[in-house]
Amino acid sequence: MKYSQIDQNLFILNRKNFIKKLKNNSLALFNSADEFPRSGDQNYIFKQNPDLFYLSGIDQEQTILLLYPDCPNPLYREVLFLRQTNDYIKVWEGYKYTKEQAKAASGIESIYWLEDFDNILHSIVHYADNIYLNTNENDRYAHTVPYRDIRFIEQMRAKYPLHHYERSAPIMRELRAVKSDVEIELTKKACAITRDAFVRVLKFTKPGVKEYEIEAEIIHEFIKQGGTGHAYTPIIASGHNANILHYNDNNQTCNDGDVILFDFGAEYANYNADMSRSIPVNGKFTARQKEVYNAVHHVMKEATKLIVADTVWNTYHEEVGEIMTEQLINLGLLSTTDVKNQNKNYPAYKKYFMHGTSHHLGIDVHDFAGRYTPFAVGTILTVEPGIYIPEEGLGIRLENNILITSNGNIDLMADIPVEAEEIENIMNS
Secondary structure, eight states, rough: OOOOOOTTTTHHHHHHHHHHHOOTTTEEEEEEEOOOOOETEEEOOEEEHHHHHHHHHHOSSSSSEEEOOOOSSSSSSSSEOOOOOHHHHHHTTTTOOHHHHHHHOOOOOOEEGGGGHHHHHHHHGGGGGGEEOOOOTTTTTTOOSSOOOHHHHHHHHOOOTTTTTEHHHHHHHHTSSSHEEEEEEHHHHHHHHHHHHHHHHHOOTTTTHHHHHHHHHHHHHHHHTOOEEEEEEEEEEEEGGGSSSTTOOSSSSTTTTTTTEEEEEETTTTTTOOOEEEEESSSSSOOOHHHHHHHHHHHHHHHHHHOOOOHHHHHHHHHHHHHHHHHHTTTSOHHHHHHTTBBBBBBOOOOOOOSSOOOOOOSSSSSOOOOOOOOOOOOOEEEEEEEGGGTTTTTEEEEEEEEEEEEEEEHHHHHHTOHHHHHOOOTTE
């Protein structure tokens, strides 16, 4: 791994918290993520199933976690099944966990090779009343590919049709929303790497540079500091490209007089940062660009104040919408008549700010959490307002990551330049 080994107590605690939520005499199973084919004989770079990682700390393909706290055989109350290495794998793929390393990483004592899974499961499954299985229930996910969890459910139902099956996802949704101290520190590390990449970009950018050259500077800094890489596909959107919310081509020239919208973040130890910034290509905002920039910055600061424990998701976004509406009127983009005649289900501000203000952040960039659950202490959320004006070839978005504490909130990106003048000063230093 590129990152330092995480304290196994994080995963021990996560398993304890998960087990507390199970019905009596229940068995739970978690699978690693698929190895997805890219082309020919190549796979995409492996990315672990976040729920398996959350409960085990194991960052390797073809892994299964079995939890059965009431198992009559104490040996099988916590079991980790791993892909066994061999001489061929050692030569072609290299490092794989040994049983001892897996114990050290996870805190699980019973480690077996994957070939033992069927026999061990079969020897205990009939003593369990309930079987908890996992799927991806993220609100943003649309199921179109029969991934490993889905295939596994079909296999289990075929083998053990009379068992009572339960969903693990509702438990994981509740647990993963609240971060432990270790998770917060890992997120801070991802934010710190992201900060250094952004400062590097500020000093590198100038008229005539290509968007992909900037992307190269970012990934250089990420990898140099032990990050796994990008937390998500980065957006380097100059000029008109900034009005494409998920612009990923990153292949255009950055022209004098334009603004570049950045949306990128580092991944470190499977935890993610998510930052947006907008900078002038030539190091100096025009009066209009700065006016729009400062309006977005104002919304960002006001929205951050609203992110406290017990805030309700929909109410929060409605309040941010009112703040944004005021700024758009000040910019001359909306009139009071527009607002008076607006459709309540699609407010007037949506013409220039069409996405949400915040999402949860953690092992997933859009982390697994309840949309209808009030914000809680320990939750990390993004704050990312934007104003997009296609007719002016201008798009501005600013985004920081905010941790809710019992005493308010903490901006985990407070040390990343965001004031317009600070950005100009660094670019011209």
